[in-house]
Amino acid sequence: MNQSNALPALGWILAIACATPGLASAQTLRWASQGDPQTLDPHSQNELLTNSINGQVYETLVSRDRTLRLVPSLATGWQQLSPTLWRMTLRPGVKFHEGQPFSAEDVVFSVARAKDKTSNIRVYAAGLGEVRAVDPLTVEFSLAQFNPLFLEHATLVQIMSKGWCEEHDAASPQNFKSGETRYTTLHTNGTGPFVLVSRQPDVKTTFKRNPNWWGRFDGNVKQVEYTPIKSDSTRTAALLAGQLDLVLDPPPQDMDRLRESDGMKVVDGIENRILFIGMDQGRDELLYSSVKGANPFKDVRVRRALYHAVDIETLRTSVMRGQARPTGAMAPSPLGIFNDAQLEQRLPFDLARARALIAEAGYPQGFEVRLDCPNDRYINDARICVALAAMWSRIGVKVDVVTQPRAIFFAKGEKLDVSMYLLGWGGAITDADVTLSNVLRPRGDNGVGYYNWGNYKDARLDELAAASAVEQDPVKREVLIKAAFREHNEQVHNIPLHRQVIPWAMRENVDAIHRADNWLEWRWVTIR
Template sequence: MKPWLATVCLTLAATAAAPAQTLRWASQGDLQTLDPVSQNESFTNAMNGQIYDFLVARDKKLEIVPSLATEWKQDGALQWTFKLRRGVKFHDGRPFTADDVVFSVQRAKEKTSQISNYANALGEPKKIDDFTVEFHLQQFNPGFLEHLNTVYIMSKSWCEEHRVTKPQDFTNKEETYAARNANGTGPYMLVSRAPDVKTVLKRNPNYWGTFEGNVQEVIYTPIASAPTRVAALISGELDFILDPPPPDLARLRETPGVKVFDGPENRVIFLGMDQARDELLYSNVKGKNPFKDLRVRKALYQAIDIETIKTKLMNGQAQPTGAVVPSSLGDFGDPEIEKRLPYDLEAAKKLMAEAGYGDGFEVTLDCPNNRYINDERICQTLASMWARLKVTVRVNAMPKVNYFPKLDKLDTSMYMLGWGGSITDAETTFTPVYRNRAEGGVGSYNYGNYKDDELDALAAAQSKEADPEKRKAIIKQVFQRHNAQIHHIPLHRQFIPWAARAGVNVVHRADNWFELQWVTIK
């Protein structure tokens, strides 16, 4: 038997000496659902992560650490064994056992789960006893622990009692008990939930872990208007905002009683195009699809003045990139992979003429207006840039609660998407975003529905290659093929500054995950 890979002794009682404090905070949009695997959207994930736990968690530097699992070992390439934390209870008092782990993994594999591709990569979970679980894999998974950190642990009996053994079908607007109610083992408990109005949490008095902060109550209010959010922070009506607009940062830094926490985010912003249909849903081009032509995709790419977007729109709070991956760590910092195609309007016009679109065409660009930094404004700026190619772009901006279900139905001709989080390994981008759409969540975020068998085979091969150097070489081939075919148009990696009242101390993580149990209010 191999030695245990990790073990940590954690205090099993929350600190009781902290004074009662209420944290009032806001951002531009609301979490989409309380069902923790129904929507794989970072803000929704982070909010659910205050209520639900994983088997393994992330520390302040995004390293994997124990959570509901105290220790684990890998027996060969295809088996993992986990010891579970004893004495843990769900918020309603139900005991946590191995049955909940097996159930939660299987639930996360359902078709209505948006993390099914990660859950399927975990293999089959098997209960050994109440506090031991084994995972049996069909093939080697180099990112096993990373994928495990995407599966929230739910109470099997609670889900059965409330008839939510399958995740909410968010795309088709299903309403379930789990969408507005929650029962986790995490540091905070749900008090009330009014979608798009207010969500209230309170500290879990029976939490198994420790609290570094002193927040007892949390009141989250989505505020769509950026000026209103900023004004509420300055006036003291809010203690914290997650997404201060870039143009206001200089003013906020100079405002008495306010401070700014800086940091880049592991998130790339890019564009996708319908490359599957013979005729676009939302275009004046009939009988053919301009996005099937590589020359058109390349022309749109080269007509983007990315430096203007960076300096004038993002106020420098963005890093242009040519790689569709959240962090340069994912492509090993390879400058050739990171390199963008040059901004060259004349070359773009020539490509459009060669493709038979010298007089341009009309198309609709779907875009969220409350998900990414300056998302709608970026789409409007792109529309003005592409007008120089005589391409008339109608920007169709909408709240994310409507936006993502639209994309899930492939009801789009062109769209903006952001991809990121705590995992920097390329696999977590390749399987859901780069690959051909298939069962088990593979290619589920390939909303352009392109089919590239060569790219798909390379991406599949790297996901099971055990030799690190061989895998690195395959990963680079995936990027090279994807970039050459321009299946997506990369823009930039966004920076995420946070802003708070002077007496509020937080931990700024690169995955934009706001961890409430680390917050201290003086």
């Protein structure tokens, strides 16, 4: 197993202390998690930490409140003129951080930019249709077909300044997977409540409150310091030592200690996110495997055998320390499958059945394969992969676990440079289409299936999912969605594991709103 070495806890604590002389003021939020934002370009990547930090600087037309309900943001109102035509009224008097006035042309530009082939959110931008400026504060969206998630998609495209992007040769998003760097990688110019002060990738990023923001601050935070700390023990030590105010992803093994420590508190919540194992089913020969001239993952019996060999209860109790809700559904939230208990059912843990299936498929002695995993993205991600490798060894499948930081991992996955991988999917939207269109459908135009890194092609699943994306009748749409998930489960294109339980650990004097999408909104934080 390949893992980066972590700095000693004391060294990290001293580094944070030196960066913040004395005790930070009550209006400075110092927080950490295990990874770093991949980029400051809001259209380049689609990853939660990246999106949430960019989302403090850049805003969307429609936003969410503390309970994830849709609320106005850069758009003050909207009207559906027909099933395929929407009109939005824009907020007057808004300015970007560098002083440019916000107008309809920025919306038109941003939606077009987010549709670029280098954008990882282009499937959402495509769902907004064609945009035109009616006047400086009015835009219309003309859709090729009905989109039941139009307003949801409007929460995902962050708005940029057209003039600023063009001035800095950034009219298209950073091509992350090719290793490209653009001005927008390290610089920002949004309309949001916080302004970027400095950016040191993998070290620290700082922000200050935007004094000219149009909205209302419900908290008292005026400065924010974000420090990525890869080591679990170091994050915990820094929090207990008072060098951090909040840790977004405290390690499961430290939770009892944190709950019992004076001056600390833990806020729990189930995240809308499913973790799963994907397998390359597109190539005729795997990139990283002992099997030559064939691809064992093309055989559903092999995929089913691997599923049966997963001891999900041991994973839940021993690896995740209870911070997991096992499921057989490839849906971040039960709401996405209409709380269907049958779709939630997993294939049972059955080693005898798994061994029989792997032998029937022609691999009685098993085979070797590489499993790529991030080591700083999900709760205990590297440990999950190591545990799964041990489980699969019991049916003869020898797994070489390769873990890497999220920036390397996602760049490899986007290039399909994987044979087997751990991935998570979720966010604020609980509707099934976000998973079906992005993860489960075959890769196609406008970003459809972009996160189908297994590159499988299931015509039946694609037909059902595509039909559900434009169906106006809610009852008929539910039937289509459930049928699509049943098709996926029957073919075992991915192996679902669990939904994450995310506790936030913080100093006792910190009040923060824990949303189900694991999004920390700084303007709601109060430090007493």
